[in-house]
Amino acid sequence: MATRKDAAMFSSVLLVLVLLCGPWAGCRAHNITAILERYPEYSLYNSYLTRTKVCDEINAHETVTCLVLDNGAMSTLAAKCPLAAIKNALRLLALLDYFDPPKLHALPSGSTLTSTLLQTTGNEAGNLGFVNITNLRGGRVGFASTAPGSKFDSTYTKSVDKIPYNLSVLAVSAPIVFPGLFDTPTAASSNLTALLEKAGCKTFARLLTTSGVLKVFQDAMDKGLTLFAPMTKRSRRPMRRI
Numbered sequence: 204m205a206t207r208k209d210a211a212m213f214s215s216v217l218l219v220l221v222l223l224c225g226p227w228a229g230c231r232a233h234n235i236t237a238i239l240e241r242y243p244e245y246s247l248y249n250s251y252l253t254r255t256k257v258c259d260e261i262n263a264h265e266t267v268t269c270l271v272l273d274n275g276a277m278s279t280l281a282a283k284c285p286l287a288a289i290k291n292a293l294r295l296l297a298l299l300d301y302f303d304p305p306k307l308h309a310l311p312s313g314s315t316l317t318s319t320l321l322q323t324t325g326n327e328a329g330n331l332g333f334v335n336i337t338n339l340r341g342g343r344v345g346f347a348s349t350a351p352g353s354k355f356d357s358t359y360t361k362s363v364d365k366i367p368y369n370l371s372v373l374a375v376s377a378p379i380v381f382p383g384l385f386d387t388p389t390a391a392s393s394n395l396t397a398l399l400e401k402a403g404c405k406t407f408a409r410l411l412t413t414s415g416v417l418k419v420f421q422d423a424m425d426k427g428l429t430l431f432a433p434m435t436k437r438s439r440r441p442m443r444r445i
């Protein structure tokens with residue numbers, strides 16, 4: 204039987220918990236960066252969450268499922284596209300619902316739609332921020348964009364970590380992509396190679412590409428970049444401001 208002492212003890216423990224986690228204490232529901240730091244195989248993914256600040260968007264949501272890529276898959280993605288596109292790819296991997304393995308493997312009628320962080324940004328066409336989760340053949344679970352032409356190339360591999368019913372971290376085989384994800388307005392209008400060629404600086408563009416400097420410049424363009432490039436053909440204006 205519970206004594207009065209037990210009850211007093213219980214209320215003080217409760218009080219401490221309330222004080223520690225009340226909104227006045229600035230307590231965050233979770234910190235995805237700190238959680239992923241325990242898993243070195245996702246360190247590249249974690250560093251991109253920080254660089255793009257998508258970690259703050261994830262932490263701001265009480266209920267979220269993070270689909271994470273291991274260092275191999277993440278470096279493939281990072282090599283393919285500029286930071287702005289990586290940011291959108293990471294947002295599409297943050298599902299605004301709680302999915303643990305039992306829930307994933309027993310979806311009602313075999314599939315479900317869920318919204319993602321990409322959908323909350325408001326700068327994408329409405330349906331591009333949704334993900335279709337489907338129980339595929341052979342017990343596999345696939346993730347695909349709802350955009351036409353999308354494939355279930357991203358599949359569930361394992362559960363990495365969880366805070367029950369609030370945060371679930373699941374590993375997936377590949378990013379969820381759809382035709383045009385990497386041509387986000389910023390990425391498409393800032394193809395440095397195309398801009399340079401248009402400005403008559405083709406040789407310089409080729410030099411940038413072959414030397415690998417292009418990617419550095421391309422990433423810097425997300426923040427704004429002024430480049431003075433030499434013209435290919437002789438001209439009265441030997442440098443072009445782009």
Ligand SMILES: *[C@@H]1O[C@H](CO)[C@@H](O)[C@H](O)[C@H]1NC(C)=O
Nearest residue numbers: 231232233265266366368369
């Ligand atoms: C989990 O989310 C609920 C709201 O869905 C919130 O009230 C609760 O504080 C969260 N718990 C933890 C441990 O973050």
Ligand SMILES: *[C@@H]1O[C@H](CO)[C@@H](O)[C@H](O)[C@H]1NC(C)=O
Nearest residue numbers: 231234235236237238240262
């Ligand atoms: C989350 O954890 C990281 C690494 O431990 C830390 O640097 C960062 O300040 C934490 N963020 C918040 C909002 O507490």
Ligand SMILES: *[C@@H]1O[C@H](CO)[C@@H](O)[C@H](O)[C@H]1NC(C)=O
Nearest residue numbers: 313314315316335336337347
């Ligand atoms: C998800 O995609 C599959 C395959 O294209 C489709 O059959 C299913 O109806 C979709 N699920 C939802 C909830 O839209």
Ligand SMILES: *[C@@H]1O[C@H](CO)[C@@H](O)[C@H](O)[C@H]1NC(C)=O
Nearest residue numbers: 283391394395396397398400
């Ligand atoms: C950028 O433009 C160049 C030249 O027009 C093209 O070859 C290249 O594929 C484009 N890159 C991207 C990422 O669209």
